[in-house]
Amino acid sequence: MREQRDFDSSLLGAGHGKTLGLIVNPVAGMGGRVGLKGTDGPEVLEEARRRGALPVSSERALLALQGLAASGTPFRLLTGSGDLGEDVARAAGLEPIVVYTATPGGSRPDDTRNAALVMAYAKVDLLLFAGGDGTARDVLAMVSDRVPILGIPSGVKMYSAVFGTNPQNAGRLAARVMGAETSVRFREAEVMDIDEAAMRTDQMSAQLYGYARSPHQRHLVQNAKSGSGANENLALDAVARQVVRQMKPGCLYLLGPGTTTRRVMDELGLPSTLLGVDAVMDGALLGADLNEQALLQLMEGRETHIIVGVLGGHGSLFGRGNQQISAEIIRRVGREQIIVITSMDKLISLDAGCLRVDTGDAEVDALLSGHLRVHTGPDRSVFFRVRA
Structure with a gap:
């Protein structure tokens, strides 16, 4: 050199x-x-x-x-x-x-x-x-x-x-x-x-x-990751309880990484992988820290839902730290079967005013774009804009 x-x-x-x-x-x-x-x-x-x-x-x-x-x-x-x-x-x-x-x-x-x-x-x-x-x-x-x-x-x-x-x-x-x-x-x-x-x-x-x-330039670059406050945590605990109550028998649930989804696992009384993807059905853990291939195998013949949080600061929904939930998995699950949990404070603090997806597949990014229901508290949700 x-x-x-x-x-x-x-x-x-x-x-x-x-x-x-x-x-x-x-x-x-x-x-x-x-x-x-x-x-x-x-x-x-x-x-x-x-x-x-x-x-x-x-x-x-x-x-x-x-x-x-x-x-x-x-x-x-x-x-x-x-x-x-x-x-x-x-x-x-x-x-x-x-x-x-x-x-x-x-x-x-x-x-x-x-x-x-x-x-x-x-x-x-x-x-x-x-x-x-x-x-x-x-x-x-x-x-x-x-x-x-x-x-x-x-x-x-x-x-x-x-x-x-x-x-x-x-x-x-x-x-x-x-x-x-x-x-x-x-x-x-x-x-x-x-x-x-x-x-x-x-x-x-x-x-x-x-x-x-x-x-x-706003909308073109992301901000750094941010954490959650005490008041947000109380609201998220209540959302987790409600999500568990509404889980459907015989359905597979894929839980993305993070402390938000860990609250759901805690409510189920199950161990969780903080930085991985876990799968549960009928209150039982079917797999922990699963990769894309293992998730696809579990999904065969089962109605599947995805539960994810929002990465604070830059508002990422898919494509940052949860690539195991790939574009193919999202395509098979469908937009209506995605459960998003986050706090209202986190949404308000987003500089871009929207959630971001970057799955590596333009068709799936387009599928996810638009307004998506986000659960922010017990019996409280907002429709928040999602864009690639």
């Missing part, structure tokens, strides 16, 4: 507008559908592959870059070789300048960090990366506040505030930055991550790793 301090600025040429850096973490998000909650570390990545996980980040990066290319905005594109960005850039019809070549035998985090450092020395106007919270941490560690960053959501958790609400919106915002639109503002956005080892033992350990300069 070229020494970062010796970056050859003549590579950039002239007359092509602003400069965009692109880094794709090709293994980000592979653990989601197979129930691993992330892919940090070589052992976890190997287990994800053993379970049949497929790469998702290049496909999601392509969605962002296609929109960016279609905007017609002139810009230079710097990226890494092969699956670090070059391949997907060319697939989108762009002509990238390769400024970093992956180290043979090197690790993916090392490649991300090294490529980000090259981008920082190149002084790109925006560093666009495809990955999750772990990738955001690696990028921030190298660039600090020297260049602004924006994430194409491609991981499992994505609690940080540097991500677009979906790949297409990340591409739209990048295009506006490249076009120097005056409506784009920059903010100090939180970069957070969850300890994946703690997650796998059903413990929540969140940490703030710092703040990144990041472009912001």
Whole structure:
């Protein structure tokens, strides 16, 4: 790899507008559908592959870059070789300048960090990366506040505030930055991550790793995750009791991750997986911490309902931390069989004024869009807007 301090600025040429850096973490998000909650570390990545996980980040990066290319905005594109960005850039019809070549035998985090450092020395106007919270941490560690960053959501958790609400919106915002639109503002956005080892033992350990300069436009980027207050907790306990009373005999219920759905399991008197997906029927636990394939098998021949909470702060309903409940599962269950539980305070605090879905399937995102009933208290519900 070229020494970062010796970056050859003549590579950039002239007359092509602003400069965009692109880094794709090709293994980000592979653990989601197979129930691993992330892919940090070589052992976890190997287990994800053993379970049949497929790469998702290049496909999601392509969605962002296609929109960016279609905007017609002139810009230079710097990226890494092969699956670090070059391949997907060319697939989108762009002509990238390769400024970093992956180290043979090197690790993916090392490649991300090294490529980000090259981008920082190149002084790109925006560093666009495809990955999750772990990738955001690696990028921030190298660039600090020297260049602004924006994430194409491609991981499992994505609690940080540097991500677009979906790949297409990340591409739209990048295009506006490249076009120097005056409506784009920059903010100090939180970069957070969850300890994946703690997650796998059903413990929540969140940490703030710092703040990144990041472009912001309402409806295009998400906010950081937020928690619940004491008054909200009382209301949610009452909703959980009502949901249990209304469960139908002989029906399967899939409960998504989080403390909100854990209240339902507590009311049933069942153990729950805080950061996984559990299945119950007739008051009995049929499976805990299930992946997509196991859920689909349980659903065969059974009327199925999904119970989910709302991820506070950025209002995610599907696509952040609950990828086991995949687009295919949602399609088979149907919109009317989804039970959403959250507090009114959490809804009011949402900056975008809506709930978000990012299932990776445009048809399912469209199916979920519109107004959906949200249960906020005993015998209380509101119809709240859902959008991709």
